[in-house]
Amino acid sequence: MTAPHPLVAQARRLADDLLAPHAEQVDQGEVPVGHLTEIRRSGLLGLQAPREYGGAAAPGAVFRETTEILAGACCSTWFVQTQHHTPVLTLAKGEGPVRERLLGRLASGELLSGVAYAHLRAFPRVPVRVTRERGGRRFDGKVPWYTGWGLNDVMLLAGVTDAGEALFAFADARDQPGLRASAPMRLAALTAARTVSLELDGLWLPEESVALCAPHDRWAAQDRLKTLNANPAVFGIAEAALGLLDEDTATPLRARLAEVRHQAYALIDEAAPHEHPEERLALRTRAYDVMQAATTAAVVTGGGRTMLLTHRAQRLAREGLFLLVQGQTRESRTAHLGALAR
Template sequence: MDVSAHPLVARARRLATELLLPEAQRVDRDGVPVSHVTAVKRSGLLGVVAPEAYGGSGAPAAVLRETAEILAGACCSTWFVQTQHHTPVQTLAKSGLPVRERLLGPLSRGELLSGVAYAHLRAHPRVPVRARRERGGWRFDGTVPWYTGWGLNDVLLLAGVTDADEVLFAFAEAREQPGLRASAPLRLAALSAARTVSLELAGLWLPEEAVALRTPYDAWAPADRARTLNANPAVFGIAEAALSLPAEPVAGPLRDRLGDVRRRAYALADHPEPLEHAAERLAVRAEAFEVLGAATTAAVVAGGGRALALSSRAQRLAREGLFLLVQGQTAETRAAHLRALTGAAG
């Protein structure tokens, strides 16, 4: 399939060219504005993989990857805010619970933007957020270390672990309320603009009707592991953007390497068995980061001293590349990446 001809890919390119790229340095300094979120909502990109019956486009995964590359290469902070939205949409599309009918349409049509608060589940068997039965609903207690899009999202998909070792996902309004308090925005070396905070939960109560998923941890974990094994499309988007800065004798060979890794990464991502070839997936993931590092380094070197100015696109892309090294990281991906860096056998 030639995804470049898909209407949503054309919309992503137009959004990137007309808004995201021209504003990217200002956004990096001042934060993702509400107007960017409004533009993304209007573009239809929030419903790229959402069911058509609920107002989405039902596009294949290849279109989601292509649009992610385009948005991340233009403004990684805006991409990172909106990319959180696709997990709630996909969770609701598979859910048979009442919240599906309440929220899947508004999320698919881009009327609402959702964030996610579930990466802490990867700390299992440690339980940073506990969910317990209370008053016909669920009480959440604990700490969400990272929550992106605070002040921009309309709703959030929150996960906790029950006393029966189940994972429980439920929707809440993305605002301070009894039992939910946000920290000040975290100061990060990159993507501070994405408005990331930590959330303190002290008796946040959500009704049963807010629950989107409840399943044993051991049943949920394999699908989550599969998501983390593959290379992130944003890696290719930022690398491609970086390679627009050095001269062609430098960019050309790196672009060839990037294209080769990208083809192999996406072939693995499209494999019908998402947990097969795990070692190869991790190796290709590490290789993608190697090319990303070379591309952003080349951009900085080519820019010379000017590349260190905060107004420089080269240094922003380099910092965004550093961010992607740890975004979505698990103990397994960290170990595989470190082995690749040292040349150790898997």
């Protein structure tokens, strides 16, 4: 048997020794700084970063496996740290002073980054507008969702320019002139991840903080490709739920899960990102179906005790509901609703 990638082994160790044993407690509170300290030390934050900046440049299969492990152990902690990988990849593909200033520090885990860009998917509505001011960029508007407030060091903030460009820039993740956060939201799941909204009223960032500026339609085309595929976190939640079942109940569900996972990952690895969009969306929906079957079976198995907020099956079921809408686009929603109506 081939030894697992070192970062897969690290993820498994963190999951077994730290995340899973405390997941119900975290779910009822907030992601501890100590959890994130261990993730910073583990090397997982540099998983996709280039080697020349201290990262691991790990293949996609390793990223998927670590995602499954961490999400299945403690979805709230996974969700905070998973925000970090988009800023890393944005800098890795870009150039300019912000890359040299931040990429190595993000890859090492010295800095933890969040993201504030999902609102770009509302275009042509523009929740956040970017204009030029004093040799830099001014941000005005509202970011509806920002995860990891009080836990992240920096954020990758996006808005739309008057020229219709999607512009991304790094800012400190703290209250400051022109940026004010709401109180953390109470959510049905993942309240522990400290999600807030951000009010932007003249937040000024220097030009050197800009990481990406591209026509919105070009950015959206690339973003769309990422949201076609099944989310590995869905498989992680499903696996965790299956672990709560007896073997007779788990076996057929485990076979369904393995089949969908194999097909979804084969498409990612073997086909170009723009190929087979309908099949990718169908597999995304089938992954949700298996996850919901597994979490429902875990709730049924646990009986009335699963209505306690501290019960593992109940937490997994709520986390599964969260994943149904996380990263959702109009296209993925339409495909999912169409499948449910059949």
